[in-house]
Amino acid sequence: MLAAMAIKNANSNIPLNPYIVLIGGIIGVSTGAIFARLADAPALVTAAYRVGLAALILVPLAGWKARDELRLLSSRDIKLAMLAGLFLAMHFASWISSLDYTAIANSVVLVNTIPLWVGLLTPLVTGDRIQKPTVISIGLSVFGAAVIGFGDFAIGGQALWGDFLALVGAFSAAIYLLLGRNLRRKLSLLSYVAVCYGSAAVILWLAVLLLKLPISGYSSQTVAAFWAMALISQILGHSSYNWALKWFSTGFVAVALLGEPIGSTFLAYILFDEGLTWLKLMGGLFILSAIYIAAAGEHS
Secondary structure, three states, X not given: OHHHHHHHHHHHOOOOOHHHHHHHHHHHHXXXXXXXXXXXXXXXXXXXXXXXXXXXXXXXXXXXXOHHHHHHOOHHHHHHHHHHHHHHHHHHHHHXXXXXXXXXXXXHHHXXXXXXXXXXXHHHHOOOOOOHHHXXXXXXXXXXXXXXXXXXXXXXXXXXXXXXXXXXXXXXXHHHHHHHHHHHOOOOHHHHHHHHHHHHHHHHHHHHHHOOOOOOOOOHHXXXXXXXXXXXXXXXXXXXXXXXXXXXXXXXXXXXXXXXXXXXXXXXXXXXXXXXXHHHHHHHHHHXXXXXXXXXXXXX
């Protein structure tokens, strides 16, 4: 009885409906591929602008609104948030780079193994137990992602290197989510994302400068796409996931993250008239079923 009352009181303190926030996050993140298509710039530069512009907004805001909390952060918490930023930067750098070597289908399917890595690493990183509904949903979601990419796979030596980079991207994203789960239990969203995105931005921009990639001279459309990615895909999308990590298990958030390829596919169909195949629709249904099962398990 006391445990039930404690859960009820905890839920009553949630300022927003977490499911609505998570749906908003899925929609926000789904726009990333669309804006990246509109940005005529190297992939790594696009990622650096996406995270960098988001940090340019959030870091000063955190310095103003969460100054006291940031000042009281332990060195361990700061290091863990910066480590999460490192893995976020690795996720973007390796996944986007994989597109230069392998087919989009390979990259999308392999980077969407994030729930699988989260399931394997959760007991080690956060100490949480993976519940049976989450295990089922992880299997369904990864299978759905494979169905979406079936028939478009590329093979060969160069493709294998791209496949490896996509897997590194998935593994890095899993660590990023798991670290966020631990930190969001005690840190406010603004403090966490300011340190996390800020460190990710520094790492990505160092990579851009070391590789001597062009950082200026882009068209107004590309600049607008950079800002759209920062505001919608990163601040609205990724930050919604980070907010939800305080209320949901990492496994469920990772499965919900696979709503991104569904949203991106439909947006590409509407905006670029890209075809919808039966395999993509079937894969999307598997992923939606996985999200539903995971949500039902989370609710219980």
